[in-house]
Amino acid sequence: MLALTRRLLLCALFRSVYAACPPSCECSEAAQTVKCVSKDLRAVPAGIPGYTRTLFITGNQISRIGPESFKGLDNVGILSLSNNRISEVDSHTFAGLSRLRSLDLSNNQLAVIHPDAFAVLNKSLRELNLSRALYNHTSVMDLATSLCQSSLGKLQVLDLSDNSLVYLPPRVFSHMGGLRRLQLSNNSLVALHNSTLSGLESLEELDLTLNALKTVPEEGLRELDSLPGSALLLGENPFMCTCGIESFAAWLNGSQDRVRDAESLSCAFPASLRNTSILSVGSLTLGCYQKDARAELALQTSYVFLGIVLGFIGLIFLFVLYLNRKGIKKRVYDMRDACREVWEGYHYRFEADSDPRLSQVSTSAEL
Ligand SMILES: *[C@@H]1O[C@H](CO)[C@@H](O)[C@H](O)[C@H]1NC(C)=O
Numbered sequence: 056m057l058a059l060t061r062r063l064l065l066c067a068l069f070r071s072v073y074a075a076c077p078p079s080c081e082c083s084e085a086a087q088t089v090k091c092v093s094k095d096l097r098a099v100p101a102g103i104p105g106y107t108r109t110l111f112i113t114g115n116q117i118s119r120i121g122p123e124s125f126k127g128l129d130n131v132g133i134l135s136l137s138n139n140r141i142s143e144v145d146s147h148t149f150a151g152l153s154r155l156r157s158l159d160l161s162n163n164q165l166a167v168i169h170p171d172a173f174a175v176l177n178k179s180l181r182e183l184n185l186s187r188a189l190y191n192h193t194s195v196m197d198l199a200t201s202l203c204q205s206s207l208g209k210l211q212v213l214d215l216s217d218n219s220l221v222y223l224p225p226r227v228f229s230h231m232g233g234l235r236r237l238q239l240s241n242n243s244l245v246a247l248h249n250s251t252l253s254g255l256e257s258l259e260e261l262d263l264t265l266n267a268l269k270t271v272p273e274e275g276l277r278e279l280d281s282l283p284g285s286a287l288l289l290g291e292n293p294f295m296c297t298c299g300i301e302s303f304a305a306w307l308n309g310s311q312d313r314v315r316d317a318e319s320l321s322c323a324f325p326a327s328l329r330n331t332s333i334l335s336v337g338s339l340t341l342g343c344y345q346k347d348a349r350a351e352l353a354l355q356t357s358y359v360f361l362g363i364v365l366g367f368i369g370l371i372f373l374f375v376l377y378l379n380r381k382g383i384k385k386r387v388y389d390m391r392d393a394c395r396e397v398w399e400g401y402h403y404r405f406e407a408d409s410d411p412r413l414s415q416v417s418t419s420a421e422l
Pocket residue numbers: 166190191192193194
């Protein structure tokens with residue numbers, strides 16, 4: 056009886072130490088690591104041991120996570136939830152993970168992100184991976200709100216690549232003064248507006264490759280210049296080499312020490328300049344001045360043409376006059392005779408009507 060009790064007790068002890076691993080997970084106490092990988096899980100499994108420091112729950116079918124998902128896991132420093140179908144992140148989901156340093160939510164379908172989703176991370180989070188994590192670009196507004204409401208002051212790496220983002224809300228990164236690396240590659244960003252990048256004082260690398268930038272106008276250049284300590288990557292954007300790109304080209308020429316891929320940046324449009332290095336496009340290659348010159352030439356040509364037409368009309372007129380010279384001569388004589396008659400008649404009348412004193416004066420003047 057005693058032996059049986061002891062056996063049962065031992066058994067219970069063994070279970071609590073060795074068997075405390077959810078089915079469909081692999082637990083290694085020595086490595087303090089638990090992996091639940093590609094097991095068709097619909098939710099974060101219960102019973103993950105408290106010693107866990109590294110937790111992988113990847114490649115499953117999890118669609119929602121909340122604070123109850125991670126109860127009693129305050130040793131977890133690295134959490135990967137990538138390749139799930141997470142669409143909803145509830146309020147205070149990660150609040151219990153007070154030592155969380157790295158959170159990977161890449162390859163999910165986040166559509167509903169509660170404003171307090173990332174709240175109470177106790178400034179412990181260093182790395183947040185949201186690559187290909189958003190359901191569509193509308194989710195970025197929710198995300199921006201929740202990022203602004205969390206204490207992410209110690210965050211060093213933020214990956215927002217592959218998200219089809221067309222727009223970044225102003226000041227979205229303003230609470231991330233500690234950020235060193237910002238990944239924005241493979242989105243659809245068309246511009247960098249005022250305050251998009253404000254607050255990123257510690258940034259060391261900004262990756263904007265594979266976006267939809269056709270040029271970077273003054274406003275965007277000012278934003279990039281607000282990060283003087285940061286290296287920049289701008290490759291694989293569809294740069295449009297028309298006259299508007301001159302200021303960007305000049306800026307690029309002066310920023311080659313910061314723009315790591317400056318030499319490989321090339322025009323995508325127009326077709327005649329495709330693959331031409333942006334560093335080599337001056338105003339001459341762009342034809343900005345040539346265009347002005349051409350317009351002026353066209354204007355001059357039209358003046359010359361007008362002159363020729365007027366001259367020709369004049370010539371025809373003269374020719375007609377020449378052909379009619381006899382008729383005209385006759386008419387001129389007729390006119391002269393008519394004038395003379397009129398004039399003489401007038402003269403006569405004038406003398407007759409004139410003041411006798413005036414004629415007297417005139418005669419005295421003649422004298
Ligand atoms: C993005 O997804 C939401 C649903 O989560 C939908 O209401 C919205 O219309 C979608 N936006 C676009 C641009 O597809």
